[in-house]
Amino acid sequence: MEEKIKAVLVEYSNLLFATEISQDLIQFQATRKDVEGDLTLLVFPFVKLMRCSPVEAGEKIANFIIEKIPEIKKCAVINGFLNIVFSDDYWFNQLKEIHQNEHFGFSKKDSKPMVMVEYSSPNTNKPLHLGHLRNIFLGHSVAEILKANGHEVIKTQVINDRGIHICKSMLAWEKFSPLNKNGERETPSNTNLKGDKLVGKYYVEFDKRYNAEAKEIISLWEKGNFEGFSSTISENYKKFQAALTGKDEKAQLAIHDKIKDLAKNETSLFREAKDMLIKWEARDPQTYLLWTTMNNWVYAGFDVTYKKMGVSFDKLYYESETFLLGKDQVIEGLKSGVFFKKEDGSVWIDLTSEGLDEKLVLRSDGTAVYMTQDIGTAIDRFNDYKHLSGMVYTVGNEQDYHFKVLFLILQKLGYSWAKNCFHLSYGMVDLPSGKMKSREGTVVDADDLMAEVVEKATELTKERGHLDGLSESDRNLLYERIGMGGLKYYLLKVDPKKRMLFNPEESVDLTGNTGPFIQYAHARICSLLKKGAVGKSMDILPFELQAEEKELVKCLALYPSIIDEAAENYSPALLANYLYELVKQFGHFYQTIPILIEVNQEAKLGRLILSTNVAKVIKSGLNLLGIEAPEKM
């Protein structure tokens, strides 16, 4: 409709405005709720052209479009706003179209370029936590939204399965795991622990012992005992000590951290972990066996977690297989002058002309860093998928700088797809007590949290749900869906870019702007339809729409543009907020307009069909958020 009005105004611009006008002058906005109208045209831009008051200008335009466009019933000019009312037929036809379109809101499948969406990408040394939940739900939902928007989508992750941090948990397990009566160390099967939890336990164990050892070393240093340490160590220590005087508390803390790092590097545990990494890189069979064994425990654990989350991946990348990939690229780039070599042999890129710094891409010993690997992985992916046009990296905003550099490097290396790489940068999740810190044990475990929300949903659903006729397993499924729906919605309704607060109490809430509230509307409609005996295939007959019904159709009609917008902005939050708006509108309609007891059969059928379509959009939208829509609750 907007397009139609635009076209008319442009076509007859000479007549109306005595000059050609550009499309940009024609601006629409939604009509205020307390004013009659379905669409509002801003008159201000034309006032100068027409050399008259906003009211006169508006009236001129109004008379004109009423004459030219039959779907416009009437217009009213208030201040500089031209409020346009569409005919009843128009809205009825909108509803009819929505009703007949089974994939309403979705673009044609695979009509847009293929994109890869990366999310999760965990380390294999500890279990998933609340931060991962935001990442995973976000990435999964964005992938679904892009699909709905017509893209072919490949879901992926790169699993950080190697490196010093992995060796730490391996070493700790080997050194510190107690033996049971059969002489075995702890395993998932003999402890009944999830694999990721068991490995995580040893990572923590390593950290504990490691810190304790570092502390001992520092106390030696404090006494001036540097026996067995190199002279550079004692010099550095003294330098840090000297720097402490006259600094504020925050700066002092930072210096203490540096001293601690210095000591940590001197611990025997760290040396052993480093030795293990060297052995691993040399593919020492025993180390490799330990590594595969422990990683497999973790994968088994992650699988359980992912299943509960309801997410999946089409293709997995492992860091152990990709970490060397970027080296050749760096050597190529060195030849072509994109990179430069320093005296010590390390390779860098100079981004100072872009307002950034110099960045290391290869260590002096020739080994790869994170950046090297990411360059290689990106190129590898585009080789794996010949039709791939772009990539979305779901990674926290603490890595904004990294991705800025990565994309610049890829561009400089001459890859045209680099401009289609997007860092879906999301904000951290805070707790009411502040930041999550593993050191302070304030990290919220993903499995625990999911179990908690489901338990809470179970309790509340038993209190107030409509469970008759549901089997035990159906009930459990329902509790699961409500609990998880609440959690997902809670994490997705906030603009991804923004840091957010996770309030445990609010996350299990069922009232207000929550997942269960939206699910509830769906269940209500399903119950209504069952009683009204309306099938999806039923034809709609003309009936006179009430104001509440028109509002609801108006809201439904927005769905396609919401999907477009959510895809364009990589923002499930836009979709979540839309669904909430739709459900509120439905609640209003449901409360004011009789449906099943309506005597006028056309109106009754029309309202039932309207409700069917609201349910259709709710279900479709929730699914794009990764949330199930129960038919009964």
Place this chain on the structure above:
RNA sequence: GGUCCGCUAGCUCAGCUGGAUAGAGCAACGCCCUUCUAAGGCGAAGGUCUCAGGUUCGAAUCCUGAGCGGAUCACCA
């Protein structure tokens, strides 16, 4: 210190490319289940959009500066 991000009701958040009287939820208050699921609906209350300048018919939105909070600036990932 350089760079980047944020600041909207007591709390958590919406507010699209500048547009009418800045909106929701939670919390607190009042009302509505002999009509379809009260996990609901309705009403009232709650604001110097951090501050100061600027751009213009018009600024929460754009620009400049300040304040506060956060992230990042590793031969870590």
